[in-house]
Every structure is written in structure tokens, then in C-alpha cells.
Amino acid sequence: MALKDAAPPFILSLDIGTSSVRALMFDARGWRVAGIGAREPVTVRTAPDGAAEIDAGALFDAVGQCLDMALAQSASLIPPNAIGGVAVTTLAATLLALDRDGSPLTPIFTYADTRCTQDAAALRTRFDEREVHQRTGCLLRTSYWPAQLAWIRRTRPALFRQAASWATLGDYLELRLFGRRRISYSAASWTGLLDRTMLSWDLRLLGDLGVRPGQLAPLIDRDAPIQGLLPEHTARWTELAEIPWFPAIGDGAAANIGSGCAGPTRAAITIGTTGALRVALPDMEHVPSGLWCYRIDRHRALLGGATSEGGNVVAWLRETLRIDEDPNTLDRALAALPPDSHGLTILPFWAGERSPGWAGNARAVIAGLSLGVTPLDILRAGMEAVAYRFALILEQIEQAGVTPSVFVAGGGALLSSPAWMQIMTDVLGRPLIVATEPEVSARGAALLALDALGVTVDEDLIAANAAGFVPNPHHHARYRAAIARQQALYEKIVQRYDAASC
Numbered sequence: 001m002a003l004k005d006a007a008p009p010f011i012l013s014l015d016i017g018t019s020s021v022r023a024l025m026f027d028a029r030g031w032r033v034a035g036i037g038a039r040e041p042v043t044v045r046t047a048p049d050g051a052a053e054i055d056a057g058a059l060f061d062a063v064g065q066c067l068d069m070a071l072a073q074s075a076s077l078i079p080p081n082a083i084g085g086v087a088v089t090t091l092a093a094t095l096l097a098l099d100r101d102g103s104p105l106t107p108i109f110t111y112a113d114t115r116c117t118q119d120a121a122a123l124r125t126r127f128d129e130r131e132v133h134q135r136t137g138c139l140l141r142t143s144y145w146p147a148q149l150a151w152i153r154r155t156r157p158a159l160f161r162q163a164a165s166w167a168t169l170g171d172y173l174e175l176r177l178f179g180r181r182r183i184s185y186s187a188a189s190w191t192g193l194l195d196r197t198m199l200s201w202d203l204r205l206l207g208d209l210g211v212r213p214g215q216l217a218p219l220i221d222r223d224a225p226i227q228g229l230l231p232e233h234t235a236r237w238t239e240l241a242e243i244p245w246f247p248a249i250g251d252g253a254a255a256n257i258g259s260g261c262a263g264p265t266r267a268a269i270t271i272g273t274t275g276a277l278r279v280a281l282p283d284m285e286h287v288p289s290g291l292w293c294y295r296i297d298r299h300r301a302l303l304g305g306a307t308s309e310g311g312n313v314v315a316w317l318r319e320t321l322r323i324d325e326d327p328n329t330l331d332r333a334l335a336a337l338p339p340d341s342h343g344l345t346i347l348p349f350w351a352g353e354r355s356p357g358w359a360g361n362a363r364a365v366i367a368g369l370s371l372g373v374t375p376l377d378i379l380r381a382g383m384e385a386v387a388y389r390f391a392l393i394l395e396q397i398e399q400a401g402v403t404p405s406v407f408v409a410g411g412g413a414l415l416s417s418p419a420w421m422q423i424m425t426d427v428l429g430r431p432l433i434v435a436t437e438p439e440v441s442a443r444g445a446a447l448l449a450l451d452a453l454g455v456t457v458d459e460d461l462i463a464a465n466a467a468g469f470v471p472n473p474h475h476h477a478r479y480r481a482a483i484a485r486q487q488a489l490y491e492k493i494v495q496r497y498d499a500a501s502c
Contacts, residue, residue: 009084011449012070012240014063015442016090016169017251018044018110018273019412021059023066024439025074025083026446030457032437035077038069045107050114050142050361052351053107056096059169060176064236071239084453085225085244087445089254090169092190092294095148097163102175105159106152111143111190112274112308114352116151117361123147126208134286136205137189137196137293137301142352142360144192149209164215170248171217177245179230183217186249189294194219196293196301222249222297223452246449251441252306253296256280258444259408259435262300267397267404269390269424269432270440271310271414274351277393278304279404288400290356291393297448303402305355305393309348309386311413313364314420316350317382321375327416334380335419339426339475340482342377344368345489346385353494356392362494383420387427388483394428407432409468410440418469425468426475427483433468 007028015022025036040062046052074083097105123129123140138144145166153160168191171181188194188201193216195202201213225244234241252270256278261268267279284301287293294302317323323330347365354360366378397404409421409432425432437443450457 008079008082009450009453009455010078010082011085011087011446012083013087013442013446013449014066014089015251015254015439015445016042016059016063016088017441018042018091021062021066022439022442023070024442025070025078026443028450028455028457030443030447030450032439032443033077036070036073038066038073040065044110044112050117050352052110052112052114054110056104056108056172059108060173063173067237067240071237074239083239083243084455085246085449086240087246087449088170088173088248089251089441089445090187090248092168092187092250092252093144093192094169095145095191096167096169096172097152097159098165098167098172098175099162100164102165104172105163108169109148112351113148114142114360116142116147119150119154120147120360123150127205130289132205133289135195136192136202137287138192139292139358140192141354141358143354146192146205146209149211153210160210165217166211166215167217168248173248174226174245177229177233178226180226181217182220182224182226182247184220184222184247184249185295185298186222186253187247188219190250194295196295199295199298220247222247222448225452244453246445246452249296249445249448250294252276252278252304253294253302254441254444254448255410256302256444257296257447258437258440258442259410261408264402265404266406266408267394268408268410268440269414270411271386271420272411273310273312273413274306274308275310275386275390275411276304276306277390277397278302279397279402281402284400286400288396290358291396291400292355303397303400305396307386307389308351308354309389310411313348313350313382313386314379314413317379321378323375323379331417331419333376334383334417335422337376337380339423339478340384342368342373342381343370344373344378344381345482345485346381347486347490347494348382348385348389349494356389356396357490357494359494365489365493367489383417383423384427384479384482385486387420387424388479388486390424391427391479391483408435409433410435410438412438422469425471427479429471429473429476431468431470
């Protein structure tokens with residue numbers, strides 16, 4: 001959106017993901033202001049033992065650098081005092097331990113950390129997972145706090161006792177900036193410790209884990225801002241000293257709002273480093289097996305499934321197979337390959353499986369290799385394999401009686417590859433349209449902040465989309481057979497992982 005067309009109040013939106021921190025500016029109509037944007041990379045430390053963690057101090061520094069740059073750009077582009085609020089969205093779920101002074105005792109453990117596999121299995125022996133799933137919307141798996149807290153308690157008992165509090169990235173950020181912290185229902189629902197109907201911390205799980213409710217941040221809704229930066233920050237960010245900051249919300253919730261998928265008829269498909277398919281609903285009484293149900297706010301639920309596989313699979317294959325062609329040339333070459341023509345069946349679990357099977361300790365398998373298979377074949381097969389997991393998630397959503405008619409694509413990995421978007425369209429057998437705003441999570445957080453400020457945004461503008469992709473019925477039929485083949489391999493190989501962990 002050109003500056004001459006932009007309308008105040010403006011929202012500075014912080015989007016903290018697994019690959020980068022971004023700071024962007026949106027106007028009162030929910031459009032991004034051109035010329036204002038900062039990005040700093042995020043490093044996720046991974047290791048063969050399943051570690052996937054981020055240095056908290058380095059991440060806070062990246063946030064600060066993005067704020068510096070975005071505010072410097074804004075000084076000459078928007079009027080003084082025109083920023084109406086700061087919106088925040090973060091990767092979910094995240095966990096870190098803090099001491100009595102609020103200093104980190106641990107790195108930030110991300111949803112992709114699978115070192116707590118043994119502890120997730122132990123929890124499933126002590127609790128009825130189906131009952132916990134209905135109460136919290138989350139399974140007792142490695143992606144969530146119950147297993148991660150149990151792992152810390154078992155492997156680092158001294159640290160567990162030393163921890164004065166447990167935080168997500170969002171409330172840790174508030175603590176650093178304001179000296180106090182809160183957590184939104186949205187962010188809390190991703191922990192696996194929120195009672196999704198009572199909107200309170202789940203005392204039964206907390207008691208079993210040895211965690212006191214007072215060690216967690218107070219719960220609030222996404223429309224309750226905080227103001228008054230600590231003195232150490234006011235000189236650096238004078239423009240934001242008394243501006244309302246809204247609590248962090250989960251990136252998936254923000255992505256749905258930002259892509260215009262705020263109701264049950266429109267589903268958002270997002271593939272960045274990882275992926276998700278989500279539908280916003282007024283409520284969801286029963287959560288289908290294999291899916292999760294988080295909160296957007298006190299009024300809306302978010303039903304869907306997330307994959308640990310996405311752009312990370314493509315990146316790994318490109319690096320490992322040494323495919324270094326220009327991205328546009330490579331995408332055209334991928335698009336030219338016939339669907340499922342390579343003879344390969346891939347289980348794309350380089351980072352374990354989340355939805356729909358939740359075999360967190362599963363690992364990737366490439367079956368059917370022959371001397372005639374090329375690196376390009378393997379790359380296309382990997383992209384198809386990721387798309388098959390989305391088809392299985394959609395089947396479960398529809399079996400629950402939720403039948404979205406519009407599918408909106410988002411996420412950097414998916415949007416950067418027309419070949420992959422056509423694959424996804426053909427696999428699902430549904431038209432796929434492209435969000436006009438590629439930064440859907442940042443935009444969604446901004447839209448929710450505008451709503452909290454009493455600014456009504458035209459729904460038609462939010463839902464406007466560019467031309468999309470139409471499925472080929474012959475390709476769809478071929479992919480249905482490929483999905484069945486992938487599932488047969490899954491049952492033979494991954495089932496034993498799940499059985500071993502139950």
C-alpha cells in the first residue's frame with residue numbers, strides 16, 4: 001500500500017517465527033505500508049538427539065534490531081504519533097524457564113524439540129489422552145508443555161526446582177519490555193495446559209507435573225493491551241513508550257485472520273518452515289482424533305492439524321542433493337514433471353510427525369530408489385509427500401462435519417513455488433487461491449489489534465485474493481493412489497514407532 005493511500009491509525013506488527021523476526025507496518029484498512037519492513041534471521045539449534053531450541057537473548061536482540069529499523073523507516077513515511085498500537089505474533093508452542101529475576105535458565109524449547117518423547121509416553125500411561133485431548137484441545141505429545149516440563153523435571157531436576165516461572169516467548173518478551181507479563185488465551189492454548197472451555201490453566205495436569213499456577217503468566221484475552229515501556233527502553237523507542245502493546249497470539253491464529261479465513265467456510269493452508277491447515281469456528285465441542293483445537297480468543301476456536309514437515313523438507317533435499325539452480329528455473333523444471341512419475345514413496349518426517357498420526361519419534365523414509373531416479377525426482381516426490389499429509393488432515397476436518405469451500409494459500413515456502421501450489425491443489429482436489437498479502441501472520445495480528453482499538457476493517461478487503469490454481473481431476477486420481485501407497489508404508493514402518501511410545 002502506497003503511503004498516499006494509507007490511513008491511520010497504523011499498527012506496527014512483530015512476527016517472530018522459526019526462520020526470522022519481522023517488523024511490518026499496517027494501516028487502518030489492514031494493508032501493509034510500503035517502505036517499512038525489517039527482518040532479522042532466527043537460528044534454531046538442532047541436534048541428533050531431537051533438540052530444537054533458540055537462544056532467548058539472541059532472539060530478543062533480533063526483535064530490538066527490527067524495531068530500530070522499522071521505526072527509523074517510519075520517521076519519514078508516516079505522521080508523528082500515528083502508530084496506534086503494536087501487535088505481536090510468535091511461533092507456537094515455546095517454553096523457557098526463568099529465575100526469580102526473570103532471567104532465562106534455559107534456551108527457548110520449540111514445538112519441534114522431541115527429546116521428551118519418553119516423557120510424553122509416560123504421561124499417556126497416567127492420563128486418559130482422549131479425555132485430556134477434549135479438555136485442552138491438545139494431545140500428550142512432544143510438541144506441548146506437559147511432555148517438555150516432565151522431561152526437564154526428569155533430566156534436569158536441579159534446574160526444575162530453581163525455575164521460578166515458566167514462560168512462552170510472548171510473555172517473556174513482555175517481561176523484558178514492561179517488567180511484567182501476561183499470556184493470551186491464544187498463546188496459552190498452544191501449551192497444552194489450557195482448559196479450552198473454562199479458559200483457565202488445567203490444574204490436574206499442573207499438579208501431576210509439579211508446577212504451581214503462580215509460576216505461569218496470568219491469562220488474558222488478545223484485546224487487553226499493556227503500556228509503559230521500562231525506562232531502559234523508552235529512550236531507544238520513544239515513539240512506543242506509551243503505545244498499547246497487545247499480547248502475543250499464536251502464529252496459526254494470526255495467519256487465519258490475516259488470510260481472510262476468520263470463519264468455517266474458508267480454510268487456511270500455510271507452509272513455511274513447517275505447515276498447517278486450519279479453520280476458525282465459533283466453537284468445537286468434540287475435537288477429532290489427530291487434530292488440535294486452539295483458541296483465537298474467547299469467542300473463536302481454531303481447528304486443524306500441523307505438520308513438522310514443510311519448507312524444511314525442501315531446503316534439506318536441495319542442500320543434500322546439491323540442487324542449486326535458480327529458484328524460478330527450478331520451479332519450472334519441477335512443474336514439468338508428471339505427477340507421481342518417479343516411483344518413489346516418501347514419509348517426510350525429517351523432524352518427526354505431528355498431525356495426523358503424532359508419531360513424534362518417526363523419521364523420514366525414501367522408498368523406491370533406483371538408478372534412474374534423479375535429484376529433481378526426489379525433490380518433487382518430497383513436495384508431493386508433504387501435500388499428502390495435508391490431504392489426510394483435511395479428511396479428518398471434513399469427517400467432523402466442517403466443510404470449508406475456499407482454501408487460501410499462505411506461507412513463504414508455498415507461495416514461492418507455483419509448482420508446489422499446483423501439487424497441493426491437485427492433491428486436495430480443491431481450488432487454491434493466493435492471499436494478496438504474503439505476510440499473513442503479521443497482517444492477522446495487526447487486524448486483531450485494530451479490532452481491539454475499535455477500528456472496523458472491511459471484511460471484503462481482508463478476504464480479497466488473487467487468482468489461484470484449479471485442480472486437474474486426472475492428477476487428483478493419481479495422487480489418491482499415491483496417498484494410499486504412502487499410508488501403506490506408514491502402517492508398516494511408523495506404526496511401530498507409535499506402538500513403542502504408547
